[in-house]
Amino acid sequence: MEFDDKVPIYYQIEEYIRQQIISGQLAAGAQVPAVRQLALDLTVNVNTIQRALSHLVQTGVLVSKRGLGNFVTTDAHVLAALRTAAIQAPLAQLYDRLAALNLTADEMRAALETYIAQREKESE
Amino acid sequence: MEFDDKVPIYYQIEEYIRQQIISGQLAAGAQVPAVRQLALDLTVNVNTIQRALSHLVQTGVLVSKRGLGNFVTTDAHVLAALRTAAIQAPLAQLYDRLAALNLTADEMRAALETYIAQREKESE
DNA sequence: TATAGTGTACTAGTAATCTATTACACGCAT
DNA sequence: ATGCGTGTAATAGATTACTAGTACACTATA
Known part of the structure; x- marks a missing residue:
């Protein structure tokens, strides 16, 4: 993935995930790829992925289930x-x-x- | 001035100056406020102002005259x-x-x- | 119960941005 | 020549973003 070095990577990942959800590539209730997989795909450190996801969780966009994965909210x-x-x-x-x-x-x-x-x- | 903390301040200042020029608040050939004055106005360090301006100079948008000031280019x-x-x-x-x-x-x-x-x- | 797959936490190190401070270089009017 | 207003350079310190690596916690399943 190409990042704009004027904006924090974790923030760009946040937007990337949000867009995947809005465009339907990640449906409501669907599981988000594992943090280690995302780190590989986006060639970024796991911590950076974690930082992006945790903010999406705080916002209610994702729901985190320890041991299971991160899931897109079903809240319409x-x-x-x-x-x-x-x-x-x-x-x-x-x-x-x-x-x-x-x-x-x-x-x-x-x-x-x-x-x-x-x-x-x-x-x- | 309000800054977006997701983007480097020096870059936001660059855009601010460019906009002043495009909107006509800084006419072609006009003198840009002194770096120390800009630093006060934007409540930012002189180095940060300098960083923004020097890039505008490199780009040809501003012309720097040591001892005199920075001036908007007259190149149409x-x-x-x-x-x-x-x-x-x-x-x-x-x-x-x-x-x-x-x-x-x-x-x-x-x-x-x-x-x-x-x-x-x-x-x- | 063991194992694989998941999220989470913590520490250490590097790089970029910004601030604060000091010093120097140039042009012009007095 | 002096002084003031200008741009420029350089150092040191604080903070944030990112990486690397390790370890731990939880769930499901063989």
Whole structure:
């Protein structure tokens, strides 16, 4: 996995797991890969994995069962909130940054439109 | 100034200066506040300011004149690239994150629309 | 009961970031 | 020439993030 060295690895792993859950690659109630396996997969130390997971446990996103593994919560409220936050955060960032550059709402729409067209063109 | 403790302060200051330039609060050729003054304003050490500025100098965004101060470049190409990058970056982040959640282009447009409406409502 | 697979805890060492402090280099006005 | 305002450099210490390694705790199953 590629990490941005401007942000703590444990935090990027947190986001990675959250995204796996939101996108459905880790279903509600599913078991998360073992900490030692994750450490291998992400080429990172077990302690770093542990740090990321323990925060997800504190947040209620994961449930830890000693001797068994870590599991995705089945709490629908938590899962819904997770998805909402994952969508809102980048929107807020976009809005704030472009507003700081004095772009109007219309110019933001246009910028997104242009960007989408560009990306769709590239992926042909 | 409020800093995100997940990202190095020197990097956040870099972005802060870049934004001041792009938004026009620091015009082309204008003098950047003295390093000691910036350190006071941002309640940060002079070394940290220096680290941020020296990278902006390396990038060609600022020009350093020993004994005189740091000045915004007058190179139109550099300034234009700065603005472009500042707009593209959050767009790319939005697109990538929402695409990872399996949102379509139309859903992205709709999400932005909803978000803008929400923000404009709040600011009344 | 033994073993394999799981989470958890602890210590030690390295590297990066930030602070504090001091000193030096340059340009300009008095 | 002096002094003030500027950028620059260098050292030492605190804190955090990460790695490496070891050990322990719990569960299920052969």
